[in-house]
Amino acid sequence: MHIRKLLTTPAIRSCVRRNYSDHYSGHHVAQxxxxxxxxxxxxxxxxYDANQRKYTAHLVLGIGALTGTIIFGKAMGFLEFYHDFPERPADNLSYK
Structure with a gap:
Protein backbone atom coordinates (compact mmCIF):
# COMPACT_ATOMS: atom_id res chain seq x y z
CA MET A 1 0.00 0.00 0.00
CA HIS A 2 2.72 2.45 0.96
CA ILE A 3 4.86 1.62 -2.07
CA ARG A 4 1.99 2.25 -4.44
CA LYS A 5 1.23 5.52 -2.73
CA LEU A 6 4.87 6.56 -2.83
CA LEU A 7 5.11 5.77 -6.55
CA THR A 8 1.82 7.27 -7.73
CA THR A 9 1.62 10.40 -5.60
CA PRO A 10 4.62 12.22 -7.16
CA ALA A 11 3.40 11.36 -10.66
CA ILE A 12 -0.09 12.65 -9.93
CA ARG A 13 1.25 15.78 -8.29
CA SER A 14 3.48 16.57 -11.25
CA CYS A 15 0.61 16.10 -13.71
CA VAL A 16 -1.72 18.28 -11.67
CA ARG A 17 0.95 20.92 -11.16
CA ARG A 18 1.81 20.92 -14.88
CA ASN A 19 -1.84 21.16 -15.96
CA TYR A 20 -2.55 23.89 -13.45
CA SER A 21 0.43 25.92 -14.53
CA ASP A 22 -0.33 25.49 -18.24
CA HIS A 23 -3.96 26.54 -18.11
CA TYR A 24 -4.31 28.80 -15.13
CA SER A 25 -1.12 30.81 -15.09
CA GLY A 26 -3.01 34.07 -15.32
CA HIS A 27 -1.35 35.32 -18.50
CA HIS A 28 -3.56 37.45 -20.72
CA VAL A 29 -4.88 35.93 -23.95
CA ALA A 30 -5.98 38.30 -26.70
CA GLN A 31 -9.70 38.35 -27.40
CA TYR A 48 -19.71 26.52 -56.61
CA ASP A 49 -19.71 25.31 -60.23
CA ALA A 50 -16.87 22.86 -59.54
CA ASN A 51 -18.75 21.41 -56.56
CA GLN A 52 -21.98 21.17 -58.56
CA ARG A 53 -20.21 19.25 -61.36
CA LYS A 54 -18.83 16.84 -58.78
CA TYR A 55 -22.22 16.39 -57.07
CA THR A 56 -24.00 15.91 -60.40
CA ALA A 57 -21.47 13.27 -61.43
CA HIS A 58 -22.05 11.44 -58.13
CA LEU A 59 -25.82 11.62 -58.64
CA VAL A 60 -25.63 10.29 -62.20
CA LEU A 61 -23.27 7.52 -61.12
CA GLY A 62 -25.63 6.54 -58.28
CA ILE A 63 -28.70 6.50 -60.53
CA GLY A 64 -26.77 4.45 -63.11
CA ALA A 65 -25.68 1.95 -60.45
CA LEU A 66 -29.26 1.63 -59.17
CA THR A 67 -30.63 1.14 -62.69
CA GLY A 68 -27.93 -1.41 -63.52
CA THR A 69 -28.62 -3.30 -60.30
CA ILE A 70 -32.36 -3.45 -61.00
CA ILE A 71 -31.84 -4.60 -64.61
CA PHE A 72 -29.29 -7.22 -63.57
CA GLY A 73 -31.48 -8.47 -60.73
CA LYS A 74 -34.52 -8.74 -62.99
CA ALA A 75 -32.56 -10.51 -65.75
CA MET A 76 -31.08 -13.06 -63.32
CA GLY A 77 -34.39 -13.69 -61.59
CA PHE A 78 -33.43 -12.20 -58.25
CA LEU A 79 -36.18 -9.57 -58.40
CA GLU A 80 -39.88 -10.07 -59.03
CA PHE A 81 -42.05 -6.99 -59.40
CA TYR A 82 -45.40 -8.89 -59.49
CA HIS A 83 -46.83 -6.79 -62.27
CA ASP A 84 -48.03 -9.81 -64.29
CA PHE A 85 -51.34 -10.47 -62.53
CA PRO A 86 -54.08 -12.47 -64.31
CA GLU A 87 -56.90 -10.80 -66.25
CA ARG A 88 -59.61 -12.24 -64.00
CA PRO A 89 -59.48 -14.30 -60.84
CA ALA A 90 -59.32 -18.07 -61.08
CA ASP A 91 -62.67 -19.86 -60.89
CA ASN A 92 -62.33 -22.26 -57.99
CA LEU A 93 -65.46 -24.34 -57.35
CA SER A 94 -64.19 -25.83 -54.10
CA TYR A 95 -64.56 -22.47 -52.32
CA LYS A 96 -68.31 -22.22 -53.08
Missing part, protein backbone atom coordinates in the same frame (compact mmCIF):
# COMPACT_ATOMS: atom_id res chain seq x y z
CA UNK A 32 -10.68 36.77 -30.72
CA UNK A 33 -12.54 39.08 -33.11
CA UNK A 34 -14.20 38.79 -36.50
CA UNK A 35 -11.05 40.18 -38.07
CA UNK A 36 -9.25 36.95 -37.10
CA UNK A 37 -11.62 34.82 -39.20
CA UNK A 38 -10.54 33.71 -42.69
CA UNK A 39 -11.57 36.08 -45.45
CA UNK A 40 -13.19 34.76 -48.64
CA UNK A 41 -10.94 35.04 -51.66
CA UNK A 42 -11.53 34.37 -55.33
CA UNK A 43 -14.76 33.85 -57.19
CA UNK A 44 -17.44 31.97 -55.25
CA UNK A 45 -19.10 30.94 -58.54
CA UNK A 46 -16.03 29.04 -59.74
CA UNK A 47 -15.93 26.96 -56.57
Missing amino acids: TTYNDLPQPQGSWKTN
